Amino acid sequence: MASNAAVPFWRAAGMTYITYSNICANLVRNCLKEPYKAEALSREKVHFSISKWTDGKPEKATLRSDSPDE
Amino acid sequence: MVIVPATTGQMGVLPGHVATIAELKPGVLSVHEGNETTKYFVSSGFVFIHANSFADIIAVEAVPLDQIDANLVQKGLVEFTQKLSSATTDLEKAEAQIGIDVHSALNSALTG
Numbered sequence: 001m002a003s004n005a006a007v008p009f010w011r012a013a014g015m016t017y018i019t020y021s022n023i024c025a026n027l028v029r030n031c032l033k034e035p036y037k038a039e040a041l042s043r044e045k046v047h048f049s050i051s052k053w054t055d056g057k058p059e060k061a062t063l064r065s066d067s068p069d070e
Numbered sequence: 071m072v073i074v075p076a077t078t079g080q081m082g083v084l085p086g087h088v089a090t091i092a093e094l095k096p097g098v099l100s101v102h103e104g105n106e107t108t109k110y111f112v113s114s115g116f117v118f119i120h121a122n123s124f125a126d127i128i129a130v131e132a133v134p135l136d137q138i139d140a141n142l143v144q145k146g147l148v149e150f151t152q153k154l155s156s157a158t159t160d161l162e163k164a165e166a167q168i169g170i171d172v173h174s175a176l177n178s179a180l181t182g
Contacts, residue, residue: 008077013164020168024096024113025130027172031142032133040131 071102072125074117075175085123092117096175098135098182099127109135111179113172140180147173 010020029040051061072083075097093116100109115129150169157163 009167010164013160015161015164021114021130023165023168024172027146027169028096028111028113028131028133028176031139031146031173031176032137033139036133036137037139 073098073100073102074127075099075112076117081117083117083119083125087119087123087125089121090117090119092119094127094129096172098175098179099132109179111135111138111176135179138176138180143173143176143180147177 008020011017026044029037029044032040045065047063047065049061049063051058053059074081074083074092075095076092077095078092080097081092094112094114096114097112098109099112100107110132111134112127112129113131115127115132118126118128120126146169150166150173154163154166154170157166
């Protein structure tokens with residue numbers, strides 16, 4: 001059978017679709033006019049708690065609020 | 071009728087369209103109702119066309135064209151064209167290429 005169809009350039013470079021889609025969305029948000037841009041930047045904010053698990057138990061959780069620029 | 075920017079090209083969708091899933095590229099989505107047309111720029115995403123003549127557009131960002139700032143688009147295009155020529159790793163090249171694709175699409179949306 002034919003091999004897999006040509007992959008998109010971003011996947012060939014090791015990027016996942018979700019990363020690609022989020023980059024596209026960020027670029028569009030950065031090109032907006034003013035009142036919309038501020039609202040858009042608030043959509044980019046993330047706030048989450050992350051903890052590593054060992055032996056079935058969670059270690060201490062860290063809270064993170066990454067800015068859009070990572 | 072709705073025209074969606076699929077990765078395989080502009081796709082027109084009318085009631086009765088065969089059920090389809092298509093990946094979208096950054097581009098203009100235009101909704102034609104009677105004599106009115108409403109245009110949105112979608113950053114990327116998917117369109118799901120169902121067998122019952124309903125279609126869903128899934129996009130992270132979809133903005134009316136008049137919310138886009140032409141100067142920022144031009145600046146972005148120049149910036150990413152430069153990034154592409156100075157990129158070394160595959161990942162940097164891919165990111166720069168994405169920047170060029172998105173800003174070119176934004177530019178065509180504003181001038182088209």
